[in-house]
Amino acid sequence: MATPGSACIDQSAPHGRGARRAHLVVTYHYIREHNSDGVTGVTPQEFAGQIRAIQAQYRVVTVEEFAVQHVCEGGLAVITFDDALRDQAVAAAILDDLGLPGVFFAPMRPYSHEPDRWCPQHLLHALANELGWAELERRVSPHLAGVAIDANEADRLYHYEVPHKRRLKYALAFALPAAEAAAVLREVNARVGLRADDWYLTAAQLRALEDAGHALGGHGFDHVPYNTLSPKAQAADMHRAVRLMNQLFGTLPRALAYPFGRFTPVTAALARACGYIHTFTTEDRIDAKFVRDEIARRANVAADPPVGRRPAQES
Numbered sequence: 001m002a003t004p005g006s007a008c009i010d011q012s013a014p015h016g017r018g019a020r021r022a023h024l025v026v027t028y029h030y031i032r033e034h035n036s037d038g039v040t041g042v043t044p045q046e047f048a049g050q051i052r053a054i055q056a057q058y059r060v061v062t063v064e065e066f067a068v069q070h071v072c073e074g075g076l077a078v079i080t081f082d083d084a085l086r087d088q089a090v091a092a093a094i095l096d097d098l099g100l101p102g103v104f105f106a107p108m109r110p111y112s113h114e115p116d117r118w119c120p121q122h123l124l125h126a127l128a129n130e131l132g133w134a135e136l137e138r139r140v141s142p143h144l145a146g147v148a149i150d151a152n153e154a155d156r157l158y159h160y161e162v163p164h165k166r167r168l169k170y171a172l173a174f175a176l177p178a179a180e181a182a183a184v185l186r187e188v189n190a191r192v193g194l195r196a197d198d199w200y201l202t203a204a205q206l207r208a209l210e211d212a213g214h215a216l217g218g219h220g221f222d223h224v225p226y227n228t229l230s231p232k233a234q235a236a237d238m239h240r241a242v243r244l245m246n247q248l249f250g251t252l253p254r255a256l257a258y259p260f261g262r263f264t265p266v267t268a269a270l271a272r273a274c275g276y277i278h279t280f281t282t283e284d285r286i287d288a289k290f291v292r293d294e295i296a297r298r299a300n301v302a303a304d305p306p307v308g309r310r311p312a313q314e315s
């Protein structure tokens with residue numbers, strides 16, 4: 001997709017004297033007081049501190065403004081949230097206090113009439129949060145016998161996790177077909193009874209975010225990595241998500257964050273056909289810790305870290 005900005009998001013283009021400042025696109029998931037085995041995030045206090053630090057160095061803009069302005073000015077920031085997690089209400093309130101816009105990328109299964117409204121990936125987090133990782137692994141492992149795991153790829157994708165978590169996460173998100181992984185997790189949850197409604201923002205909360213000036217973005221229906229799906233399955237998932245978003249929120253969102261940041265050229269073509277103008281991936285992302293350190297250091301502006309997430313380039 002000819003996403004505006006894909007060419008210069010990660011470089012400091014020389015502009016007259018000195019270099020133009022790079023942009024920053026940050027991605028948040030969980031924002032809660034306590035981390036657990038299943039859920040790792042930042043506290044509301046840390047979030048507020050990070051946003052103030054970003055605000056001190058960048059001009060925080062909407063995704064629409066970013067698409068236009070990034071061509072002619074440096075140092076823009078877009079603050080994004082994935083997965084429409086209930087935690088994010090507290091982050092939205094912090095942004096509202098500071099008068100800053102955010103983009104909330106919402107998967108659509110939680111807002112559907114499906115009997116089970118969990119996206120498998122988030123059910124994994126919630127179960128690990130509830131049971132502890134070791135117990136979850138004990139319950140899931142019998143279903144994974146014989147599943148081949150690409151250890152290198154698991155290490156690459158989940159470098160921020162300890163090794164045994166990488167294996168299980170990779171097995172469920174990438175090695176097993178999406179429907180099988182979902183079935184395994186739902187079987188475990190049948191005995192635990194966690195409710196999707198407790199994990200995600202409500203549709204009314206998403207509408208209120210839009211009314212407050214934040215943007216909603218697409219994040220697929222089932223929240224599975226598109227690069228693991230056939231073109232037909234990718235199209236079905238994306239169409240379903242677009243239709244439901246349109247029904248629930250009226251307007252068609254223009255921005256799409258690929259679930260897991262993964263996509264293929266087919267995904268990009270489908271996104272374009274579905275009306276998405278801005279697409280985001282997390283491939284080539286910069287680790288959160290590095291971004292935090294850089295922001296804190298504020299040393300060399302021209303060498304700013306570019307992104308936590310970047311607009312997707314067509315390949």
Ligand SMILES: [Zn+2]
Pocket residue numbers: 082083219223259260
């Ligand atoms: Zn996500």
